[in-house]
Amino acid sequence: MDAVADRDFLVEYHASAAVAMMHISRLAEEIVIWSSREFGFVALAEEFTTGSSIMPQKRNPDFAEIARGKTGRVYGHLMGILTVLKGLPLTYNRDLQEDKEGFFDTVDTVLSTLGVFADMLSGMELDADRVESLAGESYMLATDMADYLVGKGVPFREAHGVMRRLCRYCEESGTALSDLPLTEYHKFSSDFGADVFDITAAASVAARDNPGGTAPIAPSVLAADFGRLAQQVRDADAAGADLIHVDVMDGRFVSNISFGEVVVDCIRSATDLPLNLHLMVHEPDRLLPGLMKVSSDQVLVHAEACAHLHRTIGLIKENGNQVGVAINPATPISAVEEVLPDLDIVLVMTVNPGFGGQSFIPAALGKLRRLYDVIQEHGYPVQLEVDGGVKADATARDSVAAGAEILVAGTAIFNREQSVAEAIAALRDAANGVAPGQ
Ligand SMILES: O=C(CO)[C@H](O)[C@H](O)COP(=O)(O)O
Known part of the structure; x- marks a missing residue:
């Protein structure tokens, strides 16, 4: 008796539909604001706007407004079914005929709204220049500057106070934070350095790399301008890089010679980020003592370059460093399987090692996926x-989807087309929302 009168499944459907519409409605509200003349962040495709009956110049975001309005109707049906059920005895009564109309209307409303919304969003154009120009204005970067001071050893409470006074000073003098010279910053804290000007909107976005967010980015300095190496490393650090990838090449394991211990020391002193030391050298054991100066660095050797891989791994671990093994595109995963329990990282080469700027080898993705499955x-x-x-x-996206958790990029980050911060932000963006092993 109770079973035929139970409508929990309907209540749950209505509740889920109401939650979905609540999110649609919030997004609709943003679109109404973003597309207004005053904001001008986005432009909707013509077929998703209508003209005003009295103001010919206006394009109203009607579809977003209607979606927002339809949310009330879906909420109404949830309240309707709950109200029908509330006074019923524990068996079927004719009142339950009232369960249909609201349900069918909710299904039609939600499905049609989702369909229209998907089309509207795909045709919506973002005015990136306008959004970017406004993102750095005002005091948007004050929190990043407080975080910057924390990075210099200032307690957050104190850093917060410094920034509050600085912002008030800017307000009163009618100056933007970005227009203040360093001497003015020093009036508020001697911990500000010239690198405070590296704090930009793009760097701020890149710095917000949370667990569950995009994969760690390791800029490869092989593509950096070696004449400004330390500065390029600092740029990558300020732009939110997670690691600095350092390719040591010996002219034997690979035909190219890059740099050795002296240059690694210079990179080491330019940043506090862990180095991701990729040793493309034959029998690396003899070089390890000179390179493993800081135990927070990660040291990666090539399976193909070590006669006694297990021993080499042991040497690195004894020093307290994280250890990784790299494999070339033609090397099967069996080359690392026996040592997987001892490793922190496996580096799957997606080009034949030796030079930057080569094309990604898509076949490496299958190997990556197989390794991911074994590790899982x-x-x-x-x-x-x-x-x-x-x-x-797609190279970044597909790599993350196949299981990559660290993305190394050289020419995609150090190039003439973009700043290091823009390039890192673009890379994060490309891999954003893709879960490893999807
Ligand atoms: O280690 C390499 C070559 O041996 C890499 O290819 C390099 O670190 C990354 O460069 P790019 O992103 O330009 O391919």
Whole structure:
């Protein structure tokens, strides 16, 4: 008796539909604001706007407004079914005929709204220049500047106070934070350095890299301007890089010679970020003592370059460093399987090592995926890294989808077309929302 009178499934459907419409309505509200003349952040395709009956110049975001309005109707049906049920005895009564109309209307409303919304969003154009120009204005970057001071050892409470006084000073003198010279910053804290001007809207976005967000980005200095190496490393650090990838090449394991211990020391002193030291050298054991100066650095050797891989891994671990093994595109995953329990990282080369600026080898993705499955199956705490030809496009997305957790990129980050901060932000954006192993 109770079973035929139960309508919990309908209440749950109505509740889920109401939650979905609540989110649609909030997004609709943003679109109404963003598309207004005053904001001008987005432009809707003509077929999703209508003219005003009295003001010919106006394009109203009617579809967004109607979607917002239809939310009330879906909420109404949820209240309707709850009210029909509330006084009923524990068996079927004729009142339950009233369960249909609201349900069918909710299904039609939600499905049609979602369909229209999807089309409207795909045709919506973002005015990136306007959004970017406004993003750096006002005091948007004050919190980033407080975080910057924290990075220099200032307690947050104090950093917050410094920024509050600085912003008030700017307000009273009618100056933007970005227009203040360093001497003015020093009046508020001697911890400000010239690198405070590296704090930009793009760097702020790139710095918000949370667990569950995009994969760690490791800019490869192989593509940096070596004449300004330390500055380029600092740029990458300020732009929110997670690691600095350093390719040491010996002219033997690979035909190219990049740099050795002296240059690694210079990179080391330009940043506090961990170095992701990729040793493309034959029998690396002899070089390890000179390179492993800081135990927070990660040291990666090539499986193909070590006669006694297990021993080399042991040497790195003894020093307290995280250890990784790299494999070339033609090397099978069996080359690392026996040592997986000892590793922190496996680097899957997506180009043949030796030179930057080569094209990504798509076939490496299958190997990446197989390694990911083995690692998951055994529950090893090993991170997968990809290196070579990774760009802010399908190469980054597909790598993350196949299981990569660290993205190395050289020419995609150090190039003439973009600033380092813009390039890192674009790379994060490309891989955003893709979960490893999807
Ligand atoms: O290690 C490499 C070459 O041996 C990599 O390819 C390099 O670190 C990344 O460069 P790019 O992103 O330009 O391919």
